[in-house]
Amino acid sequence: MGEGPVRVAVVNDYEIVVVGIAGVLAPYAERVAVVELDSGLPVATEVDLVLYDSFGQPQGEALDVRSILGSSGARLVVFSWNTQPELVEQSMRAGASGYVSKGVSGAELVAALERVHAGETVTPQAEADSDGAFGHWPGDAEGLSPREAEVLALLCQGLSNQEIGERAFLGLNTVKSYLRTLYRKIDADSRTRAVLWGIDHGFRPDRVRHRVERDRPEH
Template sequence: MAIVNDYEVVVAGVAAMLEPYAERVLVVELDAGMSVSQDVDVILYDTFGQVQGDGVDLEDLVHGGRAKVVIYSWNVQPELVDRSIAKGARGYVSKAFTAEEVVAAVESVHGGDVVRPGPPADTSADAGPWPGREHGLSAREAEVIALITQGLSNQEIADRSYLSINSVKTYVRTAYRKIDVTRRSQAVVWGMTHGFSPDRVRILDPTGQ
């Protein structure tokens, strides 16, 4: 399996979460900002700071291989899940899932099933590290700061994250308070100096086996 996201801390965190289940799911590649280089069985695509729904370029992720794509996201609105599956994703997994539930979902997809997340669950669950967590930012607040750092407007963030514009404004306000900034330009500078710029790195055989 390969884990894909534009932030190294995110893919490394997901890999660490799955490491206890290495006898069931072997993570052989982590990619931040790069296409998967190996012909793996499954790609787990973490949506933190990423395009979602039918905007995901599955062909680019698979890069000519045979991998089945599983989306890993907080956003589990039925219409978003339906659009991802219709585009070709074989699984959609909630970040509220436990590590064992994620592994079971990946196994089911590998076995030929199409996996959906079920009804929305508790989104306060610990889904591994994300940029800014050590500064007190929630996963949602951190994602908004990541998208601000990428240069997106509030409306563009709402469109990409499938949040209402009012929700985005709330996350912006609470995030600004936590990182002690008052203007967007300050938030961009803070993000660029605190790990919120997308990475470009590939780690092969991250388990070291």
């Protein structure tokens, strides 16, 4: 491992998600330096690792590692609430070098990133899926849980209930349960009203790159 901190780009289609992760990693800057935050764009900076937050994103067999990494030459680490063994295995076959549960603490995430950078293959221990509160996500200020928010994000992308289940690795009945609870929380009585609420509350995917060292966003 070379000298200095591990250089990391954080990737997700929602700016609030990548900024939230960067905030959690900020106290560990001597070990992990977040140098780029990307929403809807491939990585452009030369970095060691790309931390791919799976919120509302393709996962498993649908993971397009080459498109995410761009020309960075980095290793990709998936960061997800979903830790089903089948999903983890699919992601690793697609080209990920590591897979980390969102049930970890900031210190545990840093340690996992360092291990991947050192050449280890890191995957979650057998555990229940996490619905913890790592960082931020669209709708958290309005009381939506991470899973409810992800289901709404996929709904706002125009996916059917079946497609939401396939993307988020949830059963159809579980998707319907999340929809019922989030509808109550946002006072929506239809799919259309839920989508309109989502568009007004940060559920439209972003397209922005922040290179942290220069602190100048590119649109």
